[in-house]
Amino acid sequence: MKPMSKIVRTVAASIGWFVFVFGIYVIVHGHLTPGGGFQGGAVMATGVALLIVAYGGWSAEKCVRKERLPVFESAGLLTFILLAFGGAFLGVTFFFNFLANKGGLFGDTLPVGINPGIFNSAGVIPLMNMGVGMEVLAGISLILFAMFYGTKKVREGTCLADNEKKEEDA
């Protein structure tokens, strides 16, 4: 795809980073407000889609560093699985919340009833949110890049390629 005009490129470069920061906020505050890992990962993937559409796929690939995305995705899923095994190693069941109500990393107790939230609470759940958020972001970005590569191959057999050839010759 060709990059779009200068107004679109300027606006996308200024606004795209706000979308990323909002996505990180939705992921990290998953245990206090509505949100969590899956929703925040989808919001951040929307930012990547904005960059692909405004700048063209080849420039966006260099900016987002596409070669490291599969490593990111596998690291997110491995974090989730290793945290799930943490309860099994301590002698209790699989998927046990071994950090809640203990005092330490993410270990404060909450007053029962309606309260403004405490960030340092909820045990294993914020760490699981971050792992799943990494996986969803990298996964949806890889799908978008793969579909962008597919448009080049489809074009070569249709009449769109002939029109582009006539424009280049003339």
Place this chain on the structure above:
Amino acid sequence: MKIGVKIAIVLLLFSFLLMGLGFMHQYGVPLKSSMDDYFIKHAQEETATNNVVTSIVFDYRGFDTLGEASVLFTAVLGVVMIFREAGKK
């Protein structure tokens, strides 16, 4: 197929689905809610979260989330494998 046969089949399907609505409960009064009442009462003591939906997704029913993450991983694997040789310039 002629257009009359298509319209007849669609109307038959619609009437089957509407007939199935007769067995639903009244909107706004759920029938049995004992499991969800337990979740709302005890989620703040046992999991120390304010968000009851997140504690269900990641703590009380975390096994379903593990399956869902694997499904997403496999779908991305399939899509990248189809468009593999188109990515090399």
Place this chain on the structure above:
Amino acid sequence: MFYDLHYITIVFLIALGIYAVMFQHNLIKIAIGIDILESGANLLLIVLGYRNGGVAPIFTMAPQGKTMVLPTPQALTLTAIVIGLATTALMLSLIVMLYRHYGTLDTREIRRLKG
């Protein structure tokens, strides 16, 4: 017989999805029909868990003295939406591969051609 507006919307969505999958010939329209069917099923899951006059099941700054809706169907719908995304992505890439191989998107032609 409780003919509420919410239930009738769900029936309409599911019937539209099944009509699109059964009677259309273009592959992209069939994919859109499957997507509408998934949306109808997710809406049915959320409508089942509503209580009259309820608020969201979150304790941070909640209004006083109101009951909460059931939180379990909302957790199940989250999983269903992500699985719908995975299904749609795989369907669309398979349609691109079919177009590259046969040159047409009509199911009647593809059934006759056979490689």
